[in-house]
Amino acid sequence: NAGVTQTPKFQVLKTGQSMTLQCAQDMNHNSMYWYRQDPGMGLRLIYYSASEGTTDKGEVPNGYNVSRLNKREFSLRLESAAPSQTSVYFCASSGPWTGANYGYTFGSGTRLTVV
C-alpha cells in the first residue's frame, strides 16, 4: 500500500547513545517532515525538507540532524540522545497543495524512550 513507512516502531536508548530514524514515502511527494508528539504539546516540527536536496529547521531542531537521502527517504538522527528527547516521532510527506489536495500523509510513528 502506498504511504509513509517509518522504522523502527519502538526504540529504547541510553543517554548519550546515537540513532537514526528512517522514513520513506512512495507517493512521489516533494516535501517531507519530522514531527515529535508530546502530551499537551501537539505535534511540533523538528526539521523539514521542501524538496530533494534541501533541509531546514523547524520549531524544535536542537539535538537533531536530518538527511534527505533522495526524493523517497528522509532520515532523522539523534547524535547524543537525552531524556528530553523521549517522545513519539512522526514522519510525514506532502505533494503540492492545490485545491482539495492539502495536508500530509503521516507514518505510524516511532516511540523513543531515552533512559
Place this chain on the structure above:
Amino acid sequence: DQQVKQNSPSLSVQEGRISILNCDYTNSMFDYFLWYKKYPAEGPTFLISISSIKDKNEDGRFTVFLNKSAKHLSLHIVPSQPGDSAVYFCAAPRGGAGNMLTFGGGTRLMVKP
C-alpha cells in the same frame, strides 16, 4: 508562541450525542485549516478541512465551522460513535516554502456507549 490552540485536552460524550471540539488561532494570515484524527499507535490521518473563504464545510457526520472574526473554529461530530474516540488535532499552514503545518495541542475525545 503557539499560534493554534486547543484549550480542552479531553472531552467525554455519550454515544449518539454531539461532540464539539474547539480550536483558536492567533495568526489572521491563516487561510486554510485542517483537522486530523489520531488513534493510538497510529499516525494522524486527515479528517476534514476548511478554507478561510467559507464559514462551514460538511462531510457526513463531520462539520467544521469557521468564525474568522473570533479566530475560532470548531469540529462537530453528529451523532458521535464509539469509533470516533481518538485524539483530534487542528492545524493551519504556516506559509512559505515547504507546506508546513502548525498544530494545536490536541483534544482526546472519548465516546461512551
